Every structure is written in C-alpha cells, then in structure tokens.
Amino acid sequence: MTLPIFQSATFEWSGTTDYHEIRYGRLSNTPNHVALHDKLADIESAEAALVASSGMAAISTSLLTVLSAGDHLLAQNVLYGGTFDFVTKDLPSWGIEVDLVDGHDPEEWKEKLRPNTRAFYVETISNPLMTVSNLDEAARFAREHNLLSFIDNTFASPINFRPAEHGFDLSLHSATKYLNGHSDLIAGAIIGRREVVDRVKIKLDHLGGSLDPHACFLLNRGLKTLGLRIAYQNASAQALAEALESFDRVRAVHYSGLPGHRDHQTASRLLDGFGGMISFEINGSGAEVQERIDRLTIATDAPSLGGPETLVTIPANTSHAGMTPEERKMSGIAGGLIRVSVGLEGTQDLIDDFRQALS
Numbered sequence: 328m329t330l331p332i333f334q335s336a337t338f339e340w341s342g343t344t345d346y347h348e349i350r351y352g353r354l355s356n357t358p359n360h361v362a363l364h365d366k367l368a369d370i371e372s373a374e375a376a377l378v379a380s381s382g383m384a385a386i387s388t389s390l391l392t393v394l395s396a397g398d399h400l401l402a403q404n405v406l407y408g409g410t411f412d413f414v415t416k417d418l419p420s421w422g423i424e425v426d427l428v429d430g431h432d433p434e435e436w437k438e439k440l441r442p443n444t445r446a447f448y449v450e451t452i453s454n455p456l457m458t459v460s461n462l463d464e465a466a467r468f469a470r471e472h473n474l475l476s477f478i479d480n481t482f483a484s485p486i487n488f489r490p491a492e493h494g495f496d497l498s499l500h501s502a503t504k505y506l507n508g509h510s511d512l513i514a515g516a517i518i519g520r521r522e523v524v525d526r527v528k529i530k531l532d533h534l535g536g537s538l539d540p541h542a543c544f545l546l547n548r549g550l551k552t553l554g555l556r557i558a559y560q561n562a563s564a565q566a567l568a569e570a571l572e573s574f575d576r577v578r579a580v581h582y583s584g585l586p587g588h589r590d591h592q593t594a595s596r597l598l599d600g601f602g603g604m605i606s607f608e609i610n611g612s613g614a615e616v617q618e619r620i621d622r623l624t625i626a627t628d629a630p631s632l633g634g635p636e637t638l639v640t641i642p643a644n645t646s647h648a649g650m651t652p653e654e655r656k657m658s659g660i661a662g663g664l665i666r667v668s669v670g671l672e673g674t675q676d677l678i679d680d681f682r683q684a685l686s
C-alpha cells in the first residue's frame with residue numbers, strides 16, 4: 328500500500344539505446360519519480376507531470392526551455408519574489424526581454440505584445456493581496472497569439488484550480504507548500520501538456536534540478552491527504568477572514584472568499600475554493616505591528632506556507648523588504664499588512680488566538 332523508497336542512483340541496463348531511457352536518478356525516471364508524475368498529472372486533469380528539486384527549479388527550468396536570446400516574455404506584474412527576480416534580472420542578462428503587465432488589463436497585454444513574444448506567465452492567486460486575474464482570458468490570449476501559457480498554481484493547489492481545464496499549457500508549483508503540505512521538504516512540480524513537459528524534462532536533465540528519492544517518497548505521502556487538507560484550510564480561512572473583518576483593530580482583510588474583495592466574482596467563477604491564504608491590515612508602526620504578531624500563541628512568525636501549522640509574516644519585513652516604502656505603497660502593500668497561511672489547527676482556537684493578540 329505504500330511505495331517504498333528506491334534509494335538507488337542507478338538501475339540495471341535493460342537493453343535500451345536511448346540516453347533518456349537509461350534509469351538514473353538525475354533523469355527523473357526511477358519508480359519514485361514515475362509514480363509521482365502519474366499522480367500529479369491525474370489530480371490536475373493534465374497529460375503529464377514532472378517533479379523538480381524546488382519550486383524555483385520548476386519555474387526557471389520551464390522558462391529556460393521555451394525562451395532563448397532574442398525572445399520576449401510577458402509576465403504578470405505581481406509575482407512570487409524569486410520569480411520576479413529571475414524574470415527581471417536573470418532572463419535579461421541572457422538576452423531575453425521581459426515586459427510586466429497587469430493581469431486584470433487585457434488591453435495592456437495587447438499593447439506589450441511583440442513579434443518575438445514567446446510566452447505569457449501568470450499566477451493563480453497573487454501574493455500578498457490574494458488577487459485573482461482574468462485567468463481564462465489569459466490562456467485564451469496566449470493561444471490566440473501563439474504564446475505558451477504558464478501559471479504558478481502554488482497558492483490555489485490542484486483542488487481549487489486545475490489550469491489544464493482552462494487551457495493553460497503548463498502549471499508550475501512549489502510542491503514545498505500545499506502539495507506536500509507538511510513543511511518538511513523542498514520540491515517543485517511542472518504539470519501540463521505532454522509535448523511541453525517532455526521538452527522541460529530534457530532541460531531538467533541538463534540543468535540537474537532533479538528531486539531525490541526520499542523527497543519523492545515524502546511528497547507522494549503528503550499528496551494522499553491533499554484533498555482533506557485543502558477542504559479544511561478553505562473552510563478555516565473563510566471563517567478566520569470573516570472573524571478578522573469584525574475586529575476593531577483590523578482595517579482591511581484581503582481574501583477572495585469575502586464579498587468585498589475586488590476579485591470575489593472572478594474567484595467565485597474560476598476557483599473551487601478560495602484557498603488557505605489571507606492577508607489583513609492593522610494600524611500602527613512597524614514595531615507595534617510586530618508586537619501584535621508576537622502575542623500570537625498558536626500562529627508562528629515564519630516564512631513559507633501551506634503546512635499544518637498556521638504561519639504569519641509581515642510582507643514589508645520579509646517577502647517585499649527589497650522594495651522601497653513608496654514602491655510598496657504603489658503595490659498596495661501597507662506597512663501594517665500581515666499575511667496568514669492558515670494551518671490545520673481547530674478553527675475556533677485560531678480565531679480566539681487572533682482575537683486576543685489584536686484586542
């Protein structure tokens with residue numbers, strides 16, 4: 328009932344003459360890899376999948392598969408920090424041009440499109456304001472203009488959104504987060520059209536970002552509870568978001584499951600659940616906001632997300648510390664903004680914890 332760990336770098340030669348058919352750990356084709364690939368493709372209703380050594384390995388390897396010097400990329404302007412740096416600093420240093428666009432503004436996509444544009448890159452739920460842009464329109468736009476469409480589906484998970492069903496070519500995950508769900512490994516996943524995944528696989532063989540068999544085993548185990556975890560986190564986050572809205576000290580709550588969120592209608596149409604990520608704003612100086620966080624007894628002040636334990640961070644001090652206060656203000660990231668990754672604790676316990684910390 329449990330797939331063992333095949334802790335072997337190499338396997339007996341079976342007579343094949345194709346290099347990529349040789350069984351060798353870096354080629355991501357051991358029994359642990361193959362089982363995961365089948366499962367990940369299945370849960371996103373996609374043709375094929377591939378695991379990688381981290382979310383950033385999945386993202387960078389996929390982009391480098393389809394982009395070369397002289398090409399142009401369109402990407403959403405709000406991106407995970409590592410991805411933002413990769414597309415705005417690394418890609419241009421290799422002669423690949425990038426334009427950032429508003430995911431809500433198809434007119435701007437058209438204006439920035441060029442003859443050498445090869446791909447369009449978006450995220451399902453953006454960090455830290457939990458916006459959801461016109462995702463099916465983005466996939467359609469890419470198809471119409473012969474671009475490959477990429478979407479980082481980490482925050483939604485395959486339970487809440489399956490990009491292949493909306494016409495995306497490739498979905499990317501930090502499997503470190505919800506897919507594994509236990510905050511005990513670093514991994515990535517690439518899921519989508521077989522022809523594209525096969526091309527990424529060859530590039531991953533060369534760049535070397537393969538996942539080791541023990542991490543494959545843990546990820547395979549974590550996936551067994553994905554549906555249960557996400558259903559619970561969706562419900563718990565909704566209840567916590569609603570409670571936060573009622574607290575005097577809270578100025579704003581950003582959660583697309585709330586009717587007041589700018590993208591509530593889009594999210595209701597596209598997503599099967601609004602996810603486990605919330606952010607909210609309180610008044611006060613940086614030190615005062617930190618003092619409130621320190622009063623939490625269940626939630627822990629730590630980066631990352633998607634695990635069993637509720638985590639909080641202040642984006643202005645962590646993920647978005649590289650921006651100036653003015654840049655943050657323009658992006659809507661207030662100094663008193665707190666991000667929450669809702670875990671698996673009792674919902675009422677969590678609400679009570681935030682209530683006492685903010686009272």
Ligand SMILES: *Cc1c(COP(=O)(O)O)cnc(C)c1O
Nearest residue numbers: 381382383407479481501503514
């Ligand atoms: C964490 C994260 C990544 C990067 O994944 P790693 O596993 O840390 O390399 C990419 N995208 C999103 C949305 C993330 O949250």
